[in-house]
Amino acid sequence: MNLASIITQKAEETPTKLALENEDVRITYEQLERTINQTTHLFRQRGVVEGDRILLQLGNSLEFVYCYFAAVKCGAIIVPINPTYTAAAEITHIAFDSQPVLFVVDAAASENVQAVRENSDNLIDVILVDAQSSDNALLRAIQSLPTHCDPGVVDDERVCQILYTSGTTGKPKGAMLTHKGLRTNAMTYKDILHCSSDDYCLISSPLYHAASQTNCMLTMLVAGGTSYILPKYSTDKVLTLLEDKKVTFYFIPPSVVAMLLNHPRINERTLYLRIAFTGSAPMPVELLDRWKAVSGVELIEGYGLTECSPIVTSHRPEGKKKPGSIGTALPRVSVVIRDNEGKEMPSYEKGELTVKGPNVMKGYWKNEVATANTIRDVWLYTGDIAYQDDEGYLYIVDRKKDLVIRGGMNIYPREIEEVLYTHPDILEASVIGSPDPIMGEVVHAYFSTKDSSVTLTTDMLQRHCRPMLAPYKIPAYFTQLDELPKTTSGKILKPALRELVTRK
Numbered sequence: 001m002n003l004a005s006i007i008t009q010k011a012e013e014t015p016t017k018l019a020l021e022n023e024d025v026r027i028t029y030e031q032l033e034r035t036i037n038q039t040t041h042l043f044r045q046r047g048v049v050e051g052d053r054i055l056l057q058l059g060n061s062l063e064f065v066y067c068y069f070a071a072v073k074c075g076a077i078i079v080p081i082n083p084t085y086t087a088a089a090e091i092t093h094i095a096f097d098s099q100p101v102l103f104v105v106d107a108a109a110s111e112n113v114q115a116v117r118e119n120s121d122n123l124i125d126v127i128l129v130d131a132q133s134s135d136n137a138l139l140r141a142i143q144s145l146p147t148h149c150d151p152g153v154v155d156d157e158r159v160c161q162i163l164y165t166s167g168t169t170g171k172p173k174g175a176m177l178t179h180k181g182l183r184t185n186a187m188t189y190k191d192i193l194h195c196s197s198d199d200y201c202l203i204s205s206p207l208y209h210a211a212s213q214t215n216c217m218l219t220m221l222v223a224g225g226t227s228y229i230l231p232k233y234s235t236d237k238v239l240t241l242l243e244d245k246k247v248t249f250y251f252i253p254p255s256v257v258a259m260l261l262n263h264p265r266i267n268e269r270t271l272y273l274r275i276a277f278t279g280s281a282p283m284p285v286e287l288l289d290r291w292k293a294v295s296g297v298e299l300i301e302g303y304g305l306t307e308c309s310p311i312v313t314s315h316r317p318e319g320k321k322k323p324g325s326i327g328t329a330l331p332r333v334s335v336v337i338r339d340n341e342g343k344e345m346p347s348y349e350k351g352e353l354t355v356k357g358p359n360v361m362k363g364y365w366k367n368e369v370a371t372a373n374t375i376r377d378v379w380l381y382t383g384d385i386a387y388q389d390d391e392g393y394l395y396i397v398d399r400k401k402d403l404v405i406r407g408g409m410n411i412y413p414r415e416i417e418e419v420l421y422t423h424p425d426i427l428e429a430s431v432i433g434s435p436d437p438i439m440g441e442v443v444h445a446y447f448s449t450k451d452s453s454v455t456l457t458t459d460m461l462q463r464h465c466r467p468m469l470a471p472y473k474i475p476a477y478f479t480q481l482d483e484l485p486k487t488t489s490g491k492i493l494k495p496a497l498r499e500l501v502t503r504k
């Protein structure tokens with residue numbers, strides 16, 4: 001079974017059910033299957049064969065879905081990348097590393113074609129798509145092609161896509177994800193959140209990223225539900241769609257929760273949400289509580305990483321919710337907290353979170369050293385420090401790499417960030433270590449305010465922290481920014497903050 005069989009099955013069972021829509025187009029499962037088949041013919045005509053890589057640089061669009069599943073049917077390996085990546089650094093690295101035969105790119109990013117040509121010796125063709133137009137080059141090219149085709153390669157264990165990590169901790173590495181890993185992750189997620197064909201999902205986070213791809217797009221398709229694909233995130237538009245489309249299923253990364261809560265019209269909207277879920281970055285408890293008070297819907301927090309297709313743990317809608325926890329392991333996924341020697345830690349003791357299960361990647365593409373460092377004895381070492389309580393609920397303490405060591409004392413930035421989020425004027429906060437000649441490192445907090453005309457001083461913020469933090473954890477420096485630097489998937493970019501420190 002390959003991943004595209006999800007659509008074939010739904011096209012047979014519920015052909016007229018609405019599968020996808022955007023502002024201009026609505027397409028049923030049958031139409032989706034046909035368009036994917038036509039796109040598969042196009043890719044094959046252009047010379048794509050099994051095992052080839054197809055570099056996909058498309059924004060959120062129906063075309064993304066067509067190309068994704070057409071690549072699957074060709075037996076090719078999809079390499080979806082951030083639509084905002086530019087030739088300067090990221091494209092060059094990824095094109096060289098993945099050596100694609102085909103580059104499918106949005107017209108808006110066409111300046112990257114040259115870099116892909118120069119860096120991939122395998123490149124045989126480029127398809128320019130103006131995904132924002134319903135009369136685009138891709139749709140014109142497939143128009144007269146057959147709407148039926150064979151199911152394609154049928155080996156579940158094969159690599160289906162190379163998903164480059166978001167690069168928040170260094171150069172992106174290509175995680176090799178299998179058909180089985182992605183399919184089982186989406187099916188399990190559908191099962192634990194009780195998704196059905198009655199669900200309506202709004203996809204406003206970027207589809208090239210694992211969370212939107214598996215937990216929204218694939219989960220809705222296996223459930224036979226409908227997804228609205230929003231090309232570009234806007235808080236205003238999201239609020240309108242949540243109400244107008246009676247959205248029942250929505251992924252809200254922490255940065256979006258902050259933006260929605262800060263919107264002046266959040267209280268005027270009627271929400272129909274059945275499941276609002278979050279993850280992909282630390283979710284401050286303060287925001288969880290405020291979201292529930294304002295929306296009336298509990299946020300379901302989960303945890304995942306690209307290398308695990310991506311979901312590893314989640315709360316369950318009917319289960320106990322523990323604020324600050326990432327829930328419990330998914331069925332058929334095992335999680336063990338280990339010390340530096342790989343020994344299992346008892347409950348409540350902090351160590352590295354390791355994962356085993358069908359969702360774990362095969363390894364990093366062409367990077368045996370990184371693979372051997374990350375997968376040891378079939379366990380994937382996540383680089384996240386966590387602990388487990390006696391009911392199996394897991395808590396992320398922080399990333400190993402983000403730990404601040406001040407005069408030999410370990411400080412977890414997340415603990416300080418949680419305290420800063422309780423300040424009534426703070427919109428977002430992120431804490432890093434800043435080099436110090438005496439202490440080695442000291443704590444440096446960056447923040448933005450809900451109302452940009454409000455200025456908070458170091459003295460005011462240190463006073464806010466004092467009742468809640470030991471003195472050595474209280475940031476020595478506070479820097480107010482208009483907005484914190486983020487990835488397009490909404491994660492705060494600590495490396496960009498570290499650069500600000502070194503430029504200081």
Ligand code: ATP
Nearest residue numbers: 165166167168169279280281282302303304305306
């Ligand atoms: P790179 O690997 O390039 O540095 P990245 O780690 O941000 O990028 P992703 O796979 O997008 O790449 O993110 C996975 C990481 O996100 C996890 O390892 C963890 O640190 C963080 N994360 C995900 N969900 C949560 C959560 N609920 N709470 C805290 N952290 C989370």
